[in-house]
Amino acid sequence: MNAATHREFKDRLFEQFARVGKALSSPKRLEIVDLLAQGERTVEEIARETAMSVASASQHLQALKAARMVEARREGLYAHYRLADEDVFRTWQAVRSLAESRLSEVDSVVEAYLVDRDALEAVDATELMERLSDGNVVVLDVRPEEEYRAGHIPGALSVPVDALEAVLQTLPRDREIIAYCRGPYCVFSDEAVALLRSRGYRAHRLRQGLPDWRAAGMPVEG
Amino acid sequence: MNAATHREFKDRLFEQFARVGKALSSPKRLEIVDLLAQGERTVEEIARETAMSVASASQHLQALKAARMVEARREGLYAHYRLADEDVFRTWQAVRSLAESRLSEVDSVVEAYLVDRDALEAVDATELMERLSDGNVVVLDVRPEEEYRAGHIPGALSVPVDALEAVLQTLPRDREIIAYCRGPYCVFSDEAVALLRSRGYRAHRLRQGLPDWRAAGMPVEG
DNA sequence: CATATATTCAACAGATTAGTTGAATAGCAT
DNA sequence: ATGCTATTCAACTAATCTGTTGAATATATG
Numbered sequence: 001m002n003a004a005t006h007r008e009f010k011d012r013l014f015e016q017f018a019r020v021g022k023a024l025s026s027p028k029r030l031e032i033v034d035l036l037a038q039g040e041r042t043v044e045e046i047a048r049e050t051a052m053s054v055a056s057a058s059q060h061l062q063a064l065k066a067a068r069m070v071e072a073r074r075e076g077l078y079a080h081y082r083l084a085d086e087d088v089f090r091t092w093q094a095v096r097s098l099a100e101s102r103l104s105e106v107d108s109v110v111e112a113y114l115v116d117r118d119a120l121e122a123v124d125a126t127e128l129m130e131r132l133s134d135g136n137v138v139v140l141d142v143r144p145e146e147e148y149r150a151g152h153i154p155g156a157l158s159v160p161v162d163a164l165e166a167v168l169q170t171l172p173r174d175r176e177i178i179a180y181c182r183g184p185y186c187v188f189s190d191e192a193v194a195l196l197r198s199r200g201y202r203a204h205r206l207r208q209g210l211p212d213w214r215a216a217g218m219p220v221e222g
Numbered sequence: 223m224n225a226a227t228h229r230e231f232k233d234r235l236f237e238q239f240a241r242v243g244k245a246l247s248s249p250k251r252l253e254i255v256d257l258l259a260q261g262e263r264t265v266e267e268i269a270r271e272t273a274m275s276v277a278s279a280s281q282h283l284q285a286l287k288a289a290r291m292v293e294a295r296r297e298g299l300y301a302h303y304r305l306a307d308e309d310v311f312r313t314w315q316a317v318r319s320l321a322e323s324r325l326s327e328v329d330s331v332v333e334a335y336l337v338d339r340d341a342l343e344a345v346d347a348t349e350l351m352e353r354l355s356d357g358n359v360v361v362l363d364v365r366p367e368e369e370y371r372a373g374h375i376p377g378a379l380s381v382p383v384d385a386l387e388a389v390l391q392t393l394p395r396d397r398e399i400i401a402y403c404r405g406p407y408c409v410f411s412d413e414a415v416a417l418l419r420s421r422g423y424r425a426h427r428l429r430q431g432l433p434d435w436r437a438a439g440m441p442v443e444g
Numbered sequence: 445c446a447t448a449t450a451t452t453c454a455a456c457a458g459a460t461t462a463g464t465t466g467a468a469t470a471g472c473a474t
Numbered sequence: 475a476t477g478c479t480a481t482t483c484a485a486c487t488a489a490t491c492t493g494t495t496g497a498a499t500a501t502a503t504g
Contacts, residue, residue, distance in 0.1 A: 077470080077471055101307075
């Protein structure tokens with residue numbers, strides 16, 4: 001292969017790789033990917049949950065679809081979008097974790113909005129996995145119920161954070177409670193743990209969310 | 223946290239994550255990351271190897287530095303750039319492999335420029351690792367010698383592809399030869415295997431490059 | 445000190461991208 | 475069919491990005 005041809009080859013090849021990078025280069029698109037990791041969503045739901053106009057959400061979805069990272073299923077009036085495969089989540093995970101480890105600004109943002117998060121003493125997936133077999137721990141899935149139905153940690157109870165207050169008394173006071181959520185930056189579990197502690201329960205946050213749990217090869221039920 | 227604050231939190235957080243995505247959204251920057259995975263380089267070297275002007279290379283390097291993905295070391299007149307850590311390569315690997323699995327265009331490009339690549343019967347890292355202990359295989363590092371010096375597969379011989387012709391007769395005819403290179407799309411090993419085969423050697427290509435080998439936790443020498 | 449070289453910076457032009465608005469499309473309900 | 479709703483498309487503007495050019499900076503050498 002001569003030099004000019006070799007350059008052409010590389011240009012075309014890296015142009016393809018960059019399609020994936022470009023898809024991951026917008027905050028809103030990353031948020032969509034993170035959201036779709038919970039399960040499929042209609043355009044309207046995505047628009048609402050990411051605070052975008054429907055047209056804007058649709059356009060970002062087209063961009064993700066052009067990079068073959070999401071797929072749509074049409075059902076009646078609604079287009080249901082989902083991640084095209086597990087690797088999409090893994091790639092987003094790699095980007096997220098690189099940002100976590102290299103960009104101190106991520107910590108600054110977290111600290112600015114989630115005061116004293118360390119106090120919630122997050123537990124890691126592997127740690128929870130061990131304790132699950134001991135059976136001396138109660139796991140709460142504090143996401144919206146629909147997400148629980150789409151898959152949850154085996155044995156976890158579905159207690160959407162808004163419903164927590166109401167079911168508080170049914171929770172055993174003698175066992176440790178671990179609340180989990182959508183991902184490492186999902187605040188539902190922070191709120192749940194704070195409420196539980198204020199009522200005298202021993203509660204912790206699971207550091208990872210369900211998609212991370214699943215991607216780590218841990219068992220998922222339902 | 224009220225809804226408006228929550229939105230602000232997410233916006234700032236995902237803005238940070240997107241810095242990594244943006245850094246990976248240009249073909250040239252991906253090529254730089256891929257190149258730096260071989261070891262550090264000066265701006266001029268990067269510009270030459272990626273077919274860019276020096277000013278352009280410098281700007282892309284600034285962009286990567288702003289995302290804290292590369293670091294520079296100044297030595298006399300020269301700025302030596304390197305990947306900031308192993309996770310940067312792993313993230314690039316994730317992007318690359320997502321593109322490979324989801325974008326059929328990657329295959330089209332490879333097939334268009336590397337005719338009959340399958341014929342070279344690539345060997346996987348794990349497979350090579352097993353055969354290494356048997357000792358019945360010769361491993362050739364066909365990258366420029368300097369890259370060999372910066373780290374290579376234990377026991378591999380440094381035979382830059384241009385030098386292969388000259389050392390052909392010193393290679394044993396009775397053992398299988400496996401040539402490796404910079405990465406899965408590096409063509410040096412293709413050329414080496416083609417030449418070796420045309421002279422009657424049993425030769426194969428290692429599917430992964432040295433950075434992939436290293437990232438997979440395989441031993442690296444030198 | 446003057447000169448040479450590697451790199452960075454600043455200013456610019458052209459291309460691409462993000463978000464908005466309003467219209468078009470497609471499928472359901474009546 | 476008519477209306478209703480979810481989604482997509484098209485046109486537009488503002489903002490951002492890429493590459494180029496030439497100047498500025500920094501560090502070596504004579």
